[in-house]
Amino acid sequence: MSAPRPNLYRRVTASVPLLVTVAVHVVLIAIAGYFVVSEQIIGKKKSFDAATASEPSVAQKQVEHRLQVARKAGGSSSSSPVSAARIFSTADNALQMPAMPDLPSVGASSLSGMGFGAGLGAMGTGTGYNTGLGSRSLGGSGFMSMSFLGVTNQRASKVVFVVDISPGLMDIRKGGFRAFEILRTEISRLISTLPPANSFNVVLFDGQSIRLFAKELTPATVASKTEFFEWIKPINASLSSLGGSSIPGHAPRWTFSRPEKLKLDPEYGPASWIQSIQAALEQQPDTVFVITGGGAAGQIRYSxxxxxxxxxxxxxxxxxxxxxxxxxxxxxxxxxxxxxxxxxxxxxxxxxxxxxxxxxxxxxxxxxxxxxxxxxxxxxAGFSLSLDTTGWTDKKGEPIWTDFSTNVATSHNAEFTDVIGHVSRLQYALKNRASLNIFLFTGPAEKTEASEKNLSTLSSKNGGKFNLITTKRLEELTRKES
Incomplete structure (x- = not known):
């Protein structure tokens, strides 16, 4: 007689291990399928994985290039004018850039400054750094902090130098032949530190003519700086060629005029250094540095x-x-x-x-x-000079200094209030409020109290600073910066 067949309950309970095994496999297959579908159909989720040390990512190369541009153009790695505050995606559709070439060096930078910031977006938070030059406030990108001959300007990006190159600036009472060499070096040093985003120009005057490095503000690129260094090299560098005659022939000339739109006083003839300030302001800078050996107000024409x-x-x-x-x-x-x-x-x-x-x-x-x-x-120095008065003395033997020409004065000295009014009208008419920083180059024995007071007033009324400089002070600044 055959054994009875197991009932349904026993058959089901006997198969539980098998059923559990099957269920587990189904769940695992479902999970794996979900991830496959997510990757292949829904799309790859963007990631921010760092590249290995042996193979830098494109994003890292981009950041390094920007920092390199700043260093080579005059900024340090901690003072780049280029914002490195970027988040670069490594996704397939991310923007790609070709490899960047190395840049030639144009000089070390003395500029510094780093700002940090954080941002909160709709999809989470992010942090980053910005090596913007100069001081920053409220988390925004700042202007360059520029220091020249001891004067610091916190908001500078468009800079014009107005420089007296007359032989009188190298008189023994001011410092001699080497005095201008220090000024030339300091101007070149500062321009070498400007980042490419900035622009500059130089206006030279000697009482006879006014010449410019360029017709308008020039971007501070490597090429522009190189051209400028060659351009300024011969200025007052040789005794055989001083003042305006030492300026390269291709340098643009600027001639004083009174355009109707400026509404200038038709009777006022500003001194050469004031005319040069007008040449600078017409270029719409935000910062002007003026170096002059005097502070004459100019002339008012007689009727x-x-x-x-x-x-x-x-x-x-x-x-x-x-x-x-x-x-x-x-x-x-x-x-x-x-x-x-x-x-x-x-x-x-x-x-x-x-x-x-x-x-x-x-x-x-x-x-x-x-x-x-x-x-x-x-x-x-071991020499002597005397004037031969033979043939031009009176009965007492005194030289006759009488002027025998028919020339007469057509103007008289202006007041310094005329200077202040002239510059104010320029700033207003040109819709430009550039800071005016003035340096009076003087000697230890010169009496310059009146000029110091006048130039200080002019600077303060135009958002700038006034400094008295001597050859000794220039040498001290040079040693400090070196």
Whole structure:
């Protein structure tokens, strides 16, 4: 008799291990299927995996290139003008950039500054750093903090230098021939630190002409800086070529004018350094640095009636001189010959100094050598100069300095309030409020109290600072920065 067949309950309970095993496999297969579908159908989720040390990612290469641009253009790795605050995706559709070339170096940077920031978006939070130059506030990208000859300007991006290159700036009372060499070096040093995002220009004046490095503000690229360094190199670098004659011939010229839109005083003739400020402001900078050896206010033109009256008076004076028996033509010729001789002797002394590898003397007017301080300097150097007065003295043996020309003054000295008003009108008409930082280059024995007060007022009224500088101070700044 055969065994009875197990009932349904026993058959089901006997199969439980098998059923559990099958269920587990189904769940695992479902989970795996979900991830496969998510990756293949829904799309890959973007990731931010860092690249291995042996193979930098494209994003890292981009950041490194931007920092390299800043370093090579004058900024340090901690003071890059290029924002590195980026999040770069490694997804397939991320923006890709080709490899970037290395840049040539143009000089070390003395600029510094780093700002940090954080952001909260709709999909989570993110943090990053921005190596923006200069000080920053409220988390925004800041302007460059620029320091020049001890004056720091916190908001500078468009900079123009206005520089006095007249021979008088190298007079012995101010510092001698080497004085301008320090200024030239300092200007070049600062321009070498400008990032490419900034722009610059230089205006040079000598009382005779005004010349520019470029017609307009120039981006501070490697090419522009290289061109500028070559351009400024010969300025007042040789005794045979000083002032405007030392400027490269291709440098643009600027001529003073009174455009109707500026509404300038038609009777006011600003001094050369003030005209040069106008040339700078017309370029719409945000920062202007002015270096001048004086603070003359300029001239106010006499009326036509006044000029005519002066000419009549001058003609009468000359008639009286001739009637007195003076040999006007002979005296003028003898005096001119005496000064020509003095100039030749002075030039011979400078040639000897140069041959001895010593600094030569620089003068603006040959009469300067007759001053007591200059005579003392000549004596100290082992030389002497005297003026030959043969043929142009009076009965007492005194030189006759009378001016025999028919020229008369057509203007008189302006007040410094005219200067302040002129610059204010320029700023208003040009819709430009550039900060005006002025440096008066003087010597230890010069009396400059009035000029210091005037220039300080002009600077403060135009958002800038005034500084008195000497050759000694320049040397101190140079040593500090080196």
């Amino acid at each position: 036509d009636e006044n000029i005519a009256r002066r000419r009549e008076q001058r003609a009468k004076q000359l008639e009286e001189i001739k009637a007195s028996g003076l040999d006007v033509a002979g005296i003028s010729a003898a005096r001119g010959k005496a000064f020509a001789k003095l100039r030749a002797e002075f030039d011979a002394i400078n040639k000897k100094l140069v041959a001895q590898k010593k600094d030569p003397f620089v003068i603006q007017d040959i009469r300067r050598v007759l001053a007591a301080d200059f005579q003392a300097a000549l004596k100290k």
